[in-house]
Every structure is written in C-alpha cells, then in structure tokens.
Amino acid sequence: MPNMSLKKNVMPHQDADVRNKNFDEVALGYTVEQAIDEAERCLNCKNKPCVNGCPVMVHIPEFIAKIREKDFEGAYQIISQSSSLPAVCGRVCPQESQCEKYCIRGIKGEPVGIGRLERFVADYHNANCKEKPVKPESNGIKIAVIGSGPSGLTCAGDLAKKGYEVTVFEAFHLAGGVLVYGIPEFRLPKSIVQKEIDTLKDLGVKIETNMVIGKVISIEELIKEYDFKAVFIGSGAGLPKFMNIPGENLNGVYSANEFLTRINLMKAYREDASTPIKQGKKVVVVGGGNVAMDAARCAKRLGGDVHIVYRRTLDELPARKEEVEHAMEEGIVFDLLTNPAQIKGDDKGWVNAVTCIKMELGEPDASGRRRPVEIKDSEFDIEADVVIMALGTSPNPLIKSTTEGLEINKHGGIITDENGATSVQAVYAGGDAVTGAATVILAMGAGKTAAKAIDEYLNK
C-alpha cells in the first residue's frame, strides 16, 4: 500500500539565520528512512507522466521502485543510464516545472519529491560505492567537446559510454563551467561537481583546461589538423547584459557573472583568498532570475544588507519558487515593481546609491506578461555600496567569430536543428550557446540529444 500522505517528506535544512552566514550547503538531504518513506508515495503509474517531463528522460518510477526495495545502488544505476550528473540534477533542476509537474500525486496534494530522491540516490552512491566505472572499449574515434559545463559533460559522458575518445576543452583552469563558477557552494557543493567529473574521467574522457577554443585552436583546426571527427560546442553563455543606465561602470557595480565567479571559482569569500571582492554593507541586486537569487544570497553571506530590485511582482519572478523562498527566509528584502533609473557614485568613482522608479503593471506584452509601466515622479534612492546586475547574458562571440560558415541568430545564439547539428558539417552545439541563458537540465538535454546525433552521423 503506497504512502498516501498529501505532503512530501520535508527536506532538512540549515536554519535560515545560521546558513545566511556560511557557505555550507543549505539543504541537507533525506535520511534513508525519509527516502524510503517518500519513495512509498510513488504510485508507479503505467504511463509514467513524470518521465516525459524530464529533458533527459530518467526512468523515474523504476529508480524509485529500487529505493523502496532499499537497493540504492540499483536505483543509481537506473538514473545513470540517462543522466551523467545525478547529484547535480537532484539539487539544481527545476523539478516543479518538469518531472514533478506531471506527477499524478500532484493533482491532489504535493507531487512525489523526485528531485530529493534523485539527490539521495546520487549522494548514497558517492558515499558508498568504491567501484570505479569501467572504461568502455575504445572505438578509436576522436570527438572534441568545447566547454565543460552541463551540456558538454553530458555529451562527453554519453559518447564516452559508447566507446568514443572524447576530449573536453575548458577555458578556465577548472572543469565544470557554470556548475563551478556560477552556482554557489551552498546550493551545489563543488566537491560534488568534482566527483561527477572524476566519474567521466574514469570513463576515459580527457579534460584539457586553459584551452580557449576559437583563440588557441579553431574548430576547423580541431577537425583538419587534430583529427577530431566531430565537435560539440557547449561554450555556454557569454557577455553579461547591462541596462545602459548612467553609472553602471562605477566601482562596486558588478555583473552577476563577475560577482559569482569571484566568489565561487576564485573563492573570494575565504579569508585566505588571493582574489578580492568588495564586501558590500548595502547591496542592491537587479533582476529576478535564479542568478539574481544566487548573487543576493552570496552577498548576504558576505555580511551585506541585501535588496533585490525587480520591476514586476512576485508572480512574475522567473526564479524558482524554492530559491525565492530561501532568499526571503535568509533576510533578503524584495523591492518589487521597482526599476533602477540611475546608479549614483561618489567623487572617487564608487557607487553610493541606486535611484529607482516605482512601476505598475499595464497591458500584457508579446510574452503574455503584463508590461511594467513607470509611475511618474516616483523616483527614490536606495543606499548601496555594491550593485549587482543580474540581467542575463548574450552568447559568447569567440567561437562564432572564428568559425567560418557557422550560422547564428539575431541574438548571437548558434543555430542548430532539433538534433543539435549546426550549419557546419560535423559540428554540433547545445546549451546556453544556442538558447541563451537557460537551465542546467535543458543544457544537459541538449548535450544528450547531440551525443545521439553525433553517434548516428558517424555511423552513417
């Protein structure tokens, strides 16, 4: 008999007032008992609506059934057939708009905590499994993957499992892409990312860091001179967007990319760090996405009084609900229906305030959301010594500018067909380099699709 409780097992967390002062992981994970109890809530539906909600089609009811049988390693093996990064997905996927959205239990009550169970299984495997994955027999065919973020790692993993000799080229000194420079430690511990990457290495994937493809080697050279038979571009998002308002280049104004990279990749929050960061006392974060939440929560942990400024209402906030709730619990103030008009600075060039204007919602725009309209004469100043602009990014220009014949759309994203094939033969692409800023799991889905297409192309 299934567990018919209408509510998910609650995820244990660090207390909000404790965690907002440290960078340790916020969510602590299910115990064995909680995991089994939650697994009992799954009805094991025949038509598996949850699976269709997953961009990489994890066999969800099957892995949950293994949890019920207390065969946690068996559950892991089922997930890893579809996903190269289960410990990551269990933490950062927006399950509420994917697998869990379609869960039958969600019609009356809360859906099964699929993400929490995935995390439990992956963590169990990482803590208990000492066996290394077996490196498949090589087929001798070389594949180049550009970028070691979620799309690149997924593509690399899937191709390595099929016997391809995969080399991943990473521009930074450390592999992981947005998983290491963007998503904070308290949401995704870097040791977990490292573990997932080590697993790929065990499968035979080579990782070459400090290689900026397009600059040090072009894509054409990878194919013609270095004998790679196919290339996957997963170079991620690029240049940060700004608002083009006065004062954005004042000292103390960061893009979210820069602020998060200093903290996550360069560990600027640590006492002994060699990379500096301005620890703001009054911080204004502009934007309402997950990146804005990450930046705000980091700034809070550095000791700041943090305000998020967003031009629409809570209902339109694009960030995950869970992230918004966590941010609120941690004491971050949301200034909604508010838009910056100008950033003011002192005579030394440091920011000291943000002039904002009050907004109201007007008629729906092309996206269907009600358009925010300025309220006349409603300007006011918010004091700030650090301002973080979290407004999204536009695709990186390095690869498109050095790859002849690679077609891009008007936003700068690489154009691909539904299988990830670009306008250049043997060159595939996926993730933010194609779509613009999106989620980890969508990038993984694109990497997976491209891996399949590359395999088919090379076996034609």
Next chain:
Amino acid sequence: MYKIVDKKVLNPTVTRIDVYAPFVAKKAQAGQFVIVRATEDGERIPLTVADYDREKGTVAVIFQIVGATTYTLNQLNVGDSVADFVGPLGNATHTAGLKKVAVVGGGVGCAIAYPVAKKLHEEGAEVHSIVGFRCKDLVILEDEFKEVSDKYVLMSDDGTAGTKGLVTDALKNLIESGEQYDEVIAIGPVIMMKFVCKLTKEYGVKTIVSMNPIMIDGTGMCGGCRLTVGGKTKFACVDGPEFDGHEVDFDEAMKRGASYKEWERHKYEETCNLFKKEVK
C-alpha cells in the same frame, strides 16, 4: 603546469619570463594577452604577450611587481612552473597599411609597445619610438627598441636618462617639427595614454591605445574589464584590448583600475611579511 624556461630581471621592479606554452606560442601575435595564475590558489591576472618563439614553443611576458600576485610570480625561477597560462586572448594589433607610426611607451608599457614596434618595422613601416621612464634605473628594452626604430627618443621624469620631460613633450616636438604619422600607438599608464590622446586629438592624428583593465576570465564572460568607448560599454577582453584612444573614457578607466588598490596594498604587505617569517 607551464614551465618557466628563461627569466630576466629587466630592472628592480620589472621582470621578463619565458614560459613553455606551445599551443599559445603557435597562435600568439603582438597586441594579444594571456591570463596567468602563478600558483594553484592564485589570482588570475592578464599580461600582454611581450614576445613569442613558435619553434621553441615559448611565450614571453613582462610584468611589474605591483602587488601580491606579481610578487609571487616574481618568486618563481627558471625550472619552476606557473599553474595556468591561457591565451592568446584579445585581438592582435592592426598594422596593415601603416607607413609611418609613432610608438609611445611608458614604463612597463614599453614591454607591450616593443613587439608592436617590431612588427611594424618588420612590415616596412617607419617607426619612431618615444619611451618614457621615471629614472635611469627603470629603463628597459633600450637596445631592442633602437634596433627596430628609425628614431628612438628616450625621456625620463628626472633627466637621468635621455631628455628630461614627458613622452607627450617629445611627441609634440616631433609633430611640430613636421613629422606626419599615419597613427600613434600609445601603451603605458592610463594617465599617460590620456594625455597622449589629448595631444594627438589637437593635431588630428589617429591614436590607438592598449587597455589593461582588471579581468577574471579574459574570454568575454565576467564583464569586469568593461570600459566606455565612444559612449558605449566595451569589453577589453573581446572587443580590445586596443581601442581608438580619442573615444576612450580614461578617467573612468583610471577609477576602475584602482578598485582594489587598498585591498592589494594590504595583501602585498601580508605576503611580504609572510615571506619574512619563512626566511627567518
């Protein structure tokens, strides 16, 4: 890890290291830069390519010891390795079509100006090099500059080397004396580039400057290196590092460049004290 195969102390505060990085050496061009991390937990800093040897697979960078990171880098010797050496990044200097150019270098900026002068010379342009230093002890690359220059003017703040005065004085004299340049290329402290551009604007001579702002990734991701050029925000790492000097907002660039000055000073002292403790 990238091995240091040669090291030269150019003056008490400026050092050249040649690093074995064959992939970078294969593609590097004058005007481009690399991102270097001296040690595993170190800071990423941009350094301009000073020279390269494609056959030996080496790339040279010249740096001034200004803070904790460059201090640490200077502690490394031949046979040691730097943790990371990424590049070549940014765009190469445009030299095509230039017949007569004044190359203006200030202080350690001469290390970046020299390969540009060399490239122009090799392409057959007439090169006038104007270089400035605080004093005689800080002069670098004198012989190298002379070799690639049709005219070499050495200036110093205190008159202990060459002529006493600023590079702008020398440039003004040359222009006033009737020298007509297709372009002036100025590389040095931001304040020097600002005043070179102020001067050349008066005379209507196109001027290119090489900006060296604070960076992290150097590949167009963080946006830390942004500056205002012609009223628009540009990114030095992918749009530059060279820009039309008459369009650059130098005052803003100077303020941004000083963002972490206090922090740097503190960190430098810490590093030095730590070092003292170790040798005790």
